[in-house]
Amino acid sequence: xxxxxxxxxxxxxxxxxxxxxxxxxxxxxxxxxxxxxxxxxxxxxxxxxxxxxxxxxxxxxxxxxxxxxxxxxxxxxxxxxxxxxxxxxxxxxxxxxxxxxxxxxxxxxxxxxxxxxxxxxxxxxxxxxxxxxxxxxxxxxxxxxxxxxxxxxxxxxxxxxxxxxxxxxxxxxxxxxxxxxxxxxxxxxxxxxxxxxxxxxxxxxxxxxxxxxxxxxxxxxxxxxxxxxxxxxxxxxxxxxxxxxxxxxxxxxxxxxxxxxxxxxxxxxxxxxxxxxxxxxxxxxxxxxxxxxxxxxxxxxxxxxxxxxxxxxxxxxxxxxx
Amino acid sequence: xxxxxxxxxxxxxxxxxxxxxxxxxxxxxxxxxxxxxxxxxxxxxxxxxxxxxxxxxxxxxxxxxxxxxxxxxxxxxxxxxxxxxxxxxxxxxxxxxxxxxxxxxxxxxxxxxxxxxxxxxxxxxxxxxxxxxxxxxxxxxxxxxxxxxxxxxxxxxxxxxxxxxxxxxxxxxxxxxxxxxxxxxxxxxxxxxxxxxxxxxxxxxxxxxxxxxxxxxxxxxxxxxxxxxxxxxxxxxxxxxxxxxxxxxxxxxxxxxxxxxxxxxxxxxxxxxxxxxxxxxxxxxxxxxxxxxxxxxxxxxxxxxxxxxxxxxxxxxxxxxx
Numbered sequence: 001x002x003x004x005x006x007x008x009x010x011x012x013x014x015x016x017x018x019x020x021x022x023x024x025x026x027x028x029x030x031x032x033x034x035x036x037x038x039x040x041x042x043x044x045x046x047x048x049x050x051x052x053x054x055x056x057x058x059x060x061x062x063x064x065x066x067x068x069x070x071x072x073x074x075x076x077x078x079x080x081x082x083x084x085x086x087x088x089x090x091x092x093x094x095x096x097x098x099x100x101x102x103x104x105x106x107x108x109x110x111x112x113x114x115x116x117x118x119x120x121x122x123x124x125x126x127x128x129x130x131x132x133x134x135x136x137x138x139x140x141x142x143x144x145x146x147x148x149x150x151x152x153x154x155x156x157x158x159x160x161x162x163x164x165x166x167x168x169x170x171x172x173x174x175x176x177x178x179x180x181x182x183x184x185x186x187x188x189x190x191x192x193x194x195x196x197x198x199x200x201x202x203x204x205x206x207x208x209x210x211x212x213x214x215x216x217x218x219x220x221x222x223x224x225x226x227x228x229x230x231x232x233x234x235x236x237x238x239x240x241x242x243x244x245x246x247x248x249x250x251x252x253x254x255x256x257x258x259x260x261x262x263x264x265x266x267x268x269x270x271x272x273x274x275x276x277x278x279x280x281x282x283x284x285x286x287x288x289x290x291x292x293x294x295x296x297x298x299x300x301x302x303x304x305x306x307x308x309x310x311x312x313x314x315x316x317x318x319x320x321x322x
Numbered sequence: 323x324x325x326x327x328x329x330x331x332x333x334x335x336x337x338x339x340x341x342x343x344x345x346x347x348x349x350x351x352x353x354x355x356x357x358x359x360x361x362x363x364x365x366x367x368x369x370x371x372x373x374x375x376x377x378x379x380x381x382x383x384x385x386x387x388x389x390x391x392x393x394x395x396x397x398x399x400x401x402x403x404x405x406x407x408x409x410x411x412x413x414x415x416x417x418x419x420x421x422x423x424x425x426x427x428x429x430x431x432x433x434x435x436x437x438x439x440x441x442x443x444x445x446x447x448x449x450x451x452x453x454x455x456x457x458x459x460x461x462x463x464x465x466x467x468x469x470x471x472x473x474x475x476x477x478x479x480x481x482x483x484x485x486x487x488x489x490x491x492x493x494x495x496x497x498x499x500x501x502x503x504x505x506x507x508x509x510x511x512x513x514x515x516x517x518x519x520x521x522x523x524x525x526x527x528x529x530x531x532x533x534x535x536x537x538x539x540x541x542x543x544x545x546x547x548x549x550x551x552x553x554x555x556x557x558x559x560x561x562x563x564x565x566x567x568x569x570x571x572x573x574x575x576x577x578x579x580x581x582x583x584x585x586x587x588x589x590x591x592x593x594x595x596x597x598x599x600x601x602x603x604x605x606x607x608x609x610x611x612x613x614x615x616x617x618x619x620x621x622x623x624x625x626x627x628x629x630x631x632x633x634x635x636x637x638x639x640x641x642x643x644x
Contacts, residue, residue, distance in 0.1 A: 003417025009446050012420070013410070016427035017434070017441045023407075025442075032443030034407045034459060042364060044442070046457050048411040050449045085345075085356045088335070089370040089411075089455045094643050095325025098334070105338035112339070119339045120347075120366070121354030123455075124331050126642035127372045133411045133445075133455040135368050137356060320448035321416050 006319040028230065029148050030075040030215055033140070041145065043081045043138045047071040051130030053320065056173040056191060058181075061100050061130070063192045065107025068132040071217060073115045074196035074268040076138055078215035080146050080205020082198070083136035085120045086112065091127030104132075115198055146204065150211040151231035151273040157293040158279070160197045160270040160286065163220045164246030164257060165190035167264025172249075180252075186245050190267075197270045200286045204270065207285070209278025216269045221262040222317025223271040224302045231273075237293035237304035237313065258311075265318025328641040350552065351470050352397040352537055355462070363467065365403045365460040369394040373452030375642065378495040378513060380503075383422050383452070385514045387429025390454040393539060395437045396518035396590040398460055400537035402468050402527020404520070405458035407442045408434065413449030426454075437520055468526065472533040473553035473595040479615035480601070482519045482592040482608065485542045486568035486579060487512035489586025494571075502574075508567050512589075519592045522608045526592065529607070531600025538591045543584040544639025545593040546624045553595075559615035559626035559635065580633075587640025 004012070014027045024041065025033040034042040049055070049068040059067075069086065076083040088108060092101070112119055117136070125131070151157075169191035172180045181188060196215075204210040212231055216223045220241075228235045242261040250257035273295055274282055283289050293304070302313040326334070336349045346363065347355040355363040371377070371390040381389075391408065398405040410430060414423070434441055439458070447453070473479075491513035494502040503510060519537075526532040534553055538545045542563075550557045564583040572579035595617055596604060605611050615626070624635035 004420055004423060006446050006448075008420075009412075009414065009418055009423050012423045013412070013427045013430070013444070013446070016431040023440060023442050027443055032407070032409065034442065036358075036362075036461070042459060044407070044409055044457070044459055046368075046409040046411045046443070046445050046455065048413060048445050048447045048453070048455065050413055050447050050453070052450055053448045085354070085366070087354065087366055087368045087457065089368045089457075090331075090335070091370060091372055091453065092331065092643075096331055096643050098326055098330075101326060101331050101334045105335045108335070109338040118345060120345050120356065121349055121368070122335070123368050123370050124328050124335070124642065125370045125372050126328075126375045127453070128374055128451050129449060131370070131372070131413065131449070131453050131455075133368070133370065133453075135366070135409065135411075135457040137364060137366055137459065139358070320446065321414075321418050 003321060006321050030078040039141055041140050041142050043079065043140045045072055045075045046133060046135040048133040056170055057176060058173045059192050061103040062107035065104040065132060066111040067194055068134045069108060069111030070194050070196045070268060072134040072136045073198055074215045074217060076136055077196045077198040077201030078213050078270055080144065080201045081138040081140045082202060083117045083138045085118050085137050087135040088119055088122035089133040090122060091125045091131030093128055094126050115196065144205050146210050146213040148212055148214055148227055149230035151227050151233050151295045152211055153233060153295055153297040154276060155211050155273040155295040156276055156279050156291050157235055157295060158272050158274055158289050158291050159241050160200050161288050162241045162243035163267055163269065164261035164264060165243045166267045167260045168246050168249045184245055184249055187249060194266065194268050196268050201270055203285050204272055204282065207278060207282055209275045209282055211273045211275060213270055213272040216267045216271050217265060219263050219265045219317030220271065221313045224313060225315040227273060228302055232299060234296040234298045234300040235293055235302045236296050239292050240304060240306065241290055241292050262313060263317055325643060328643045352400040361463055363462050363464050365462045366457065367394055367397045368455060368457040370455040378492055379498060380495045381514050383425040384429035387426040387454060388433040389516055390456045391430060391433030392516050392518045392590060394456040394458045395520055396537045396539060398458055399518045399520040399523030400535050400592055402466065402523045403460040403462045404524060405439045405460045407440050407459050409457040410441055410444035411455040412444060413447045413453030415450055416448050466527050468532050468535040470534055470536055470549055471552035473549050473555050473617045474533055475555060475617050475619040476598060477533050477595040477617040478598055478601050478613050479557055479617060480594050480596055480611050480613050481563050482522050483610050484563045484565035485589055485591065486583035486586060487565045488589045489582045490568050490571045506567055506571055509571060516588065516590045518590050523592055525607050526594055526604065529600060529604055531597045531604055533595045533597060535592055535594040538589045538593050539587060540641065541585050541587045541639030542593065543624065543635045546635060547637040549595060550624055554621055556618040556620045556622040557615055557624045558618050561614050562626060562628065563612055563614050584635060585638055
């Protein structure tokens with residue numbers, strides 16, 4: 001029997017749950033919402049990190065635990081919602097060593113201090129791999145919540161930072177080349193110590209100038225396609241935001257920097273569309289915000305016009321089960 | 323290096339998070355709470371099920387998925403809170419077979435229909451074992467929330483049903499004896515198709531007659547000790563509530579029915595203390611409610627006087643990493 005892809009698995013699961021009334025955000029957005037009152041929705045998100053598939057070589061247990069929190073916080077960041085509280089479900093192989101548990105506790109504590117949220121509960125289990133499932137809870141005014149489907153023709157497509165660092169860094173960690181590990185510290189750090197754009201996400205949401213938003217945890221290309229599809233628009237890029245070190249690394253190894261930037265994952269930048277009149281004001285408040293393209297009326301997916309060349313940006317990104 | 327027990331792991335994790343302000347329920351109770359307003363707390367709980375350690379032989383993927391939801395719902399039941407929405411974090415070994423994913427989806431859907439709650443989101447991951455982490459969210463008035471520490475001397479100790487079925491059923495599934503599988507269908511069903519006492523928990527909480535409550539997922543003895551410790555009281559039992567089939571099964575196999583009832587786990591009955599004047603009224607509304615003992619002033623842990631014999635009920639139960 002053919003193995004399912006992650007998207008096929010999600011389709012089977014969500015088909016079982018359709019027809020449920022009153023789920024305002026649904027399964028496709030970065031977070032889920034429970035209406036509490038006309039002015040308040042409870043925002044929730046869960047994200048699971050699995051040792052064998054999600055932790056590259058050279059990453060410590062402390063870093064992995066911190067990253068598990070960052071992944072959940074990043075989804076809140078994309079919607080402009082502060083996560084108030086977190087829960088941790090931990091699976092650990094037996095025997096459970098004291099040092100390892102302390103490292104995990106420290107990584108979790110570190111992340112909660114960075115993003116000013118609390119861990120208020122959890123569950124502990126014996127597993128044959130490290131499993132860290134982080135659930136977050138926050139509150140949002142439905143009026144300021146930035147959805148995926150709000151992009152309108154003429155809106156500016158922007159990102160909160162350059163891309164490709166995580167995919168290049170992941171290659172370096174997997175290859176274990178000492179030379180690269182020393183030469184590209186920012187690429188390695190991007191994987192081992194990622195940051196969620198929570199402050200930026202909250203500013204962008206509160207501005208009312210942001211028409212759609214998504215985090216780039218599945219890759220830039222995938223995120224752009226998600227916005228284009230959810231909003232029934234096309235996206236045309238005039239530049240691909242590649243980090244300088246990624247250009248150098250790609251040249252060193254005869255790789256395509258464009259590929260690294262478009263189709264990597266776990267980058268945790270925000271991909272947003274902004275009303276043209278709001279862009280300059282937002283750029284002053286979020287200096288890393290960078291215009292990369294424009295939303296068009298026609299549904300053609302995502303394309304890029306770069307250096308006189310027409311590039312098709314494919315709807316692929318990082319996914320499990322491939 | 324010595325391996326940690328589950329309680330030692332929890333201690334290390336929670337030590338990292340103490341000193342966080344404004345966590346009204348803390349790590350020891352069945353659920354966690356986020357204060358939203360004086361009249362409303364957001365109640366959350368996460369519970370992880372791991373294939374290799376939590377699914378006995380003979381249990382289907384559908385049953386496992388349903389049980390994962392039941393475990394989370396049971397913690398809400400103990401506090402008298404209806405879980406409004408659930409999130410599912412799913413880890414699956416590759417290749418992911420369609421039939422298996424459909425079975426899991428059906429088990430999840432089945433449980434949500436039983437307990438009238440919705441699945442509103444989740445996460446899908448590749449893992450080397452089945453991992454099902456279910457997070458629940460509900461709302462509660464802090465005044466009606468039944469904590470673990472409310473037991474007072476003179477209160478009646480009661481349970482919502484008999485004990486021992488799950489631990490006996492688990493032994494039958496592990497032994498795979500066809501004879502026992504046929505002879506004790508209710509014991510096998512107790513493991514494969516457990517039920518959370520949500521309706522009963524909500525009635526008990528709304529009555530204002532319940533002074534403390536806990537679910538028995540770690541075993542009857544452990545639950546009683548948790549209430550006694552949290553409430554700074556002693557508990558004296560005049561009976562151990564053993565299911566009739568468990569008595570028969572224990573006799574058949576020369577086991578102690580008392581042991582099976584006291585120290586098993588994953589039973590999902592509620593263990594409560596009730597104000598004496600409220601007991602009869604509550605018994606009419608929750609017919610399965612059964613008096614098993616009395617709360618005493620002196621802190622002596624949990625003891626039982628049965629048939630003229632004094633029995634010490636140990637503070638042990640089902641835990642991982644043993």
